[in-house]
Amino acid sequence: xxxxxxxxxxxxxxxxxxxxxxxxxxxxxxxxxxxxxxxxxxxxxxxxxxxxxxxxxxxxxxxxxxxxxxxxxxxxxxxxxxxxxxxxxxxxxxxxxxxxxxxxxxxxxxxxxxxxxxxxxxxxxxxxxxxxxxxxxxxxxxxxxxxxxxxxxxxxxxxxxxxxxxxxxxxxxxxxxxxxxxxxxxxxxxxx
Numbered sequence: 001x002x003x004x005x006x007x008x009x010x011x012x013x014x015x016x017x018x019x020x021x022x023x024x025x026x027x028x029x030x031x032x033x034x035x036x037x038x039x040x041x042x043x044x045x046x047x048x049x050x051x052x053x054x055x056x057x058x059x060x061x062x063x064x065x066x067x068x069x070x071x072x073x074x075x076x077x078x079x080x081x082x083x084x085x086x087x088x089x090x091x092x093x094x095x096x097x098x099x100x101x102x103x104x105x106x107x108x109x110x111x112x113x114x115x116x117x118x119x120x121x122x123x124x125x126x127x128x129x130x131x132x133x134x135x136x137x138x139x140x141x142x143x144x145x146x147x148x149x150x151x152x153x154x155x156x157x158x159x160x161x162x163x164x165x166x167x168x169x170x171x172x173x174x175x176x177x178x179x180x181x182x183x184x185x186x187x188x189x190x191x192x
Contacts, residue, residue, distance in 0.1 A: 024057040059149035
């Protein structure tokens with residue numbers, strides 16, 4: 001009996017994970033596909049709508065400490081909060097800029113991998129030209145509330161968090177944290 005309960009619980013987690021992430025991804029991609037939001041003149045409006053959609057499903061604190069790696073522990077609470085705010089914009093802009101150029105036709109959810117409390121939701125973006133682009137959403141479930149949050153996105157085999165972590169490690173090997181933050185703030189202003 002306990003074995004069947006575990007199997008049922010595992011399946012329920014998979015269904016909830018997929019549905020929560022699928023719903024957010026579908027709404028985000030729909031924003032990027034809207035014809036009335038195409039073009040450079042609509043970029044800020046498009047990104048603002050995307051932010052609103054993704055903010056509710058992303059855990060930017062989790063993403064931030066993973067991206068900053070060992071340097072996270074050395075930061076003050078104020079520096080951590082400042083980093084989270086800037087990094088949140090970097091992540092959203094990176095995600096959007098990758099997908100905006102693909103002219104998405106549809107999304108296919110290929111499979112999920114569950115290793116509680118973590119999961120991966122694998123998707124394929126099919127373009128109007130028939131090209132396929134792999135995007136995986138790495139998520140974790142909050143203890144006890146069954147809500148899943150994205151902490152990383154892997155686009156075409158490249159983790160956004162891993163990519164940023166190596167950039168931040170390189171920057172911090174030669175510059176101070178405040179110098180790095182100045183450059184990141186400037187980057188966010190340019191991209192947004």
